[in-house]
Amino acid sequence: MAYSDKVLDHYNHPRNIGSLDKNAADVGTGVVGAPECGDVMRLQIKVNEKGVIEDAKFKTFGCGSAIASSSLATEWVKGRTVEQALKIRNVDIVEELALPPVKVHCSVLAEDAIRAALADYQKKQVAASCAVDSGDGNSAEATTKAG
Amino acid sequence: MKTPIYLDYQATTPLDERVLEAMLPYFRDKFGNAASRNHAFGWEAEKAVENARAQVAVLIGAESKEIVFTSGATEANNLALKGIAEMYREKGRHLISAPTEHKAVLDPLQRIEQDGGSVTMLPVDKFGQVKVSDLEQALRPETVLVSLMAANNEIGTLHPLAAIGKLCKARGVLFHTDATQGVGKIPIDVEAMGIDLLSLSGHKIYGPKGIGALYVRRRNPRVRVSPQIDGGGHERGMRSGTLNVPGIVGLGVACELARIELDAETLRLTGLRERMWAKLRSGLDEIHLNGHATERLPGNLNVSFAYVEGEGLMMGMSDLAVSSGSACTSASLEPSYVLKAIGVGDDLAHTSIRFGIGRFTTEAEVDFAAERVVIAVKRLRDMSPLYEMAKEGIDLKEVKWSPTEH
Numbered sequence: 001m002a003y004s005d006k007v008l009d010h011y012n013h014p015r016n017i018g019s020l021d022k023n024a025a026d027v028g029t030g031v032v033g034a035p036e037c038g039d040v041m042r043l044q045i046k047v048n049e050k051g052v053i054e055d056a057k058f059k060t061f062g063c064g065s066a067i068a069s070s071s072l073a074t075e076w077v078k079g080r081t082v083e084q085a086l087k088i089r090n091v092d093i094v095e096e097l098a099l100p101p102v103k104v105h106c107s108v109l110a111e112d113a114i115r116a117a118l119a120d121y122q123k124k125q126v127a128a129s130c131a132v133d134s135g136d137g138n139s140a141e142a143t144t145k146a147g
Numbered sequence: 148m149k150t151p152i153y154l155d156y157q158a159t160t161p162l163d164e165r166v167l168e169a170m171l172p173y174f175r176d177k178f179g180n181a182a183s184r185n186h187a188f189g190w191e192a193e194k195a196v197e198n199a200r201a202q203v204a205v206l207i208g209a210e211s212k213e214i215v216f217t218s219g220a221t222e223a224n225n226l227a228l229k230g231i232a233e234m235y236r237e238k239g240r241h242l243i244s245a246p247t248e249h250k251a252v253l254d255p256l257q258r259i260e261q262d263g264g265s266v267t268m269l270p271v272d273k274f275g276q277v278k279v280s281d282l283e284q285a286l287r288p289e290t291v292l293v294s295l296m297a298a299n300n301e302i303g304t305l306h307p308l309a310a311i312g313k314l315c316k317a318r319g320v321l322f323h324t325d326a327t328q329g330v331g332k333i334p335i336d337v338e339a340m341g342i343d344l345l346s347l348s349g350h351k352i353y354g355p356k357g358i359g360a361l362y363v364r365r366r367n368p369r370v371r372v373s374p375q376i377d378g379g380g381h382e383r384g385m386r387s388g389t390l391n392v393p394g395i396v397g398l399g400v401a402c403e404l405a406r407i408e409l410d411a412e413t414l415r416l417t418g419l420r421e422r423m424w425a426k427l428r429s430g431l432d433e434i435h436l437n438g439h440a441t442e443r444l445p446g447n448l449n450v451s452f453a454y455v456e457g458e459g460l461m462m463g464m465s466d467l468a469v470s471s472g473s474a475c476t477s478a479s480l481e482p483s484y485v486l487k488a489i490g491v492g493d494d495l496a497h498t499s500i501r502f503g504i505g506r507f508t509t510e511a512e513v514d515f516a517a518e519r520v521v522i523a524v525k526r527l528r529d530m531s532p533l534y535e536m537a538k539e540g541i542d543l544k545e546v547k548w549s550p551t552e553h
């Protein structure tokens with residue numbers, strides 16, 4: 001199979017390979033796929049206080065199109081807000097990389113990876129605000145009791 | 148060094164110049180039909196065909212009359228399996244084979260099953276070999292044919308042909324071997340090995356594509372097959388169709404060259420294979436040999452490079468022409484069924500590469516290739532989340548993955 005120039009470019013010069021601290025509160029990590037299926041993508045985002053994704057990293061086990069799809073995904077999420085990043089669709093990746101039909105699943109996986117990373121980040125945010133809420137909750141409970 | 152370097156000799160081989168030279172006259176002035184009995188053009192073609200028939204026969208210890216020319220090994224396998232199933236239908240409808248066979252055996256067997264026959268698939272061990280004791284247990288009074296390949300096309304594993312043939316003989320069951328990968332690469336003698344039918348192909352032995360042969364035993368016992376292609380009654384009625392004279396001439400010369408060079412080539416190719424394997428192992432950790440360490444085709448090396456997907460890897464070494472057991476490279480989206488049959492997990496099957504070395508492979512090419520592979524695997528491991536996790540001590544088998552449905 002011949003690869004598009006853009007797939008080759010991302011494969012040969014992948015953008016944003018690496019890792020972010022998955023335990024940090026401002027980092028969201030998405031790991032999708034399975035070794036048995038031949039692709040695993042890990043995409044990580046770091047979101048600043050304005051809600052903008054200021055950094056993104058990936059590592060991918062998979063074919064050239066999977067590597068290119070995740071590389072492109074990190075490029076696209078950077079500089080976007082969480083809401084904007086949620087709007088990235090696999091068809092956009094297919095189009096940008098000129099993926100053939102048998103490789104569409106790579107783009108789907110990349111979209112899944114973005115969503116998983118965003119979901120992980122949002123879960124951490126909720127957990128953090130819940131920690132604050134729980135203080136309120138206690139006082140609410142106390143109030144109820146007093147009432 | 149000319150690139151890309153061809154390391155896919157189990158897929159096909161280049162035509163040897165000496166073979167091409169021998170064929171050329173039969174495309175030009177010696178164009179006769181071997182079945183034309185009334186003029187010199189026909190006689191000339193027939194003589195060439197008979198000469199080639201003898202060359203093929205000698206390579207496998209057969210007699211000329213036992214060679215039936217076909218369009219290749221796929222057709223030879225079809226003729227052997229369906230031809231025997233049909234011809235011996237009254238005697239019995241049970242056949243025995245193994246799951247690591249080529250599709251050109253598995254699919255005809257499936258057809259035979261659809262037509263009411265029954266097929267037992269023997270288990271294979273982690274190297275891809277059947278146990279003769281398993282075969283012995285699987286034999287039934289109504290078994291008519293055992294079909295087991297000489298050498299596997301993916302992992303190069305050899306079957307113990309002589310032991311299988313001996314058992315079949317003792318039980319009065321016919322033995323077919325798809326020797327497409329074995330002929331001309333390992334010593335094969337149909338007499339010594341008790342082989343009754345044998346398939347071979349031109350393009351795996353530096354001959355042309357589109358030509359092959361089926362050996363059909365004529366004595367002890369006399370084996371008969373139902374023709375699968377009817378027509379003018381060529382090849383003693385077993386395979387009709389005007390003979391492909393240039394192809395047959397090429398196949399004959401290819402067999403002759405393979406016979407003359409077999410011993411020296413075995414030594415040379417085994418040396419190159421071991422050299423490649425040693426270089427890969429010294430450059431990389433966590434790589435696994437698929438197939439048997441010694442009972443394998445001299446020119447086959449099949450390796451799993453853990454944590455690196457096969458197609459992605461091939462892309463990183465585009466100056467090497469190799470093939471992969473990864474799903475991504477096949478239309479089926481399933482990783483290699485051969486690797487699955489020998490117990491290689493899908494995760495490792497996706498990381499496998501087959502290196503096929505052959506007559507025109509040089510030591511310099513092997514060294515260059517090994518270096519390329521090491522560089523590419525290292526680069527992709529740096530990009531692999533699996534490699535990172537494994538290095539952190541995470542057991543990947545324990546991780547809950549989220550396989551997708553696409």
Ligand SMILES: Cc1ncc(COP(=O)(O)O)c(C=O)c1O
Pocket residue numbers: 157158218219220221222249251296298299300325327328347348349350358359
């Ligand atoms: C073991 C085996 N059997 C059969 C075949 C089919 O041979 P042919 O291409 O001559 O039909 C091949 C080659 O792909 C093979 O490797």
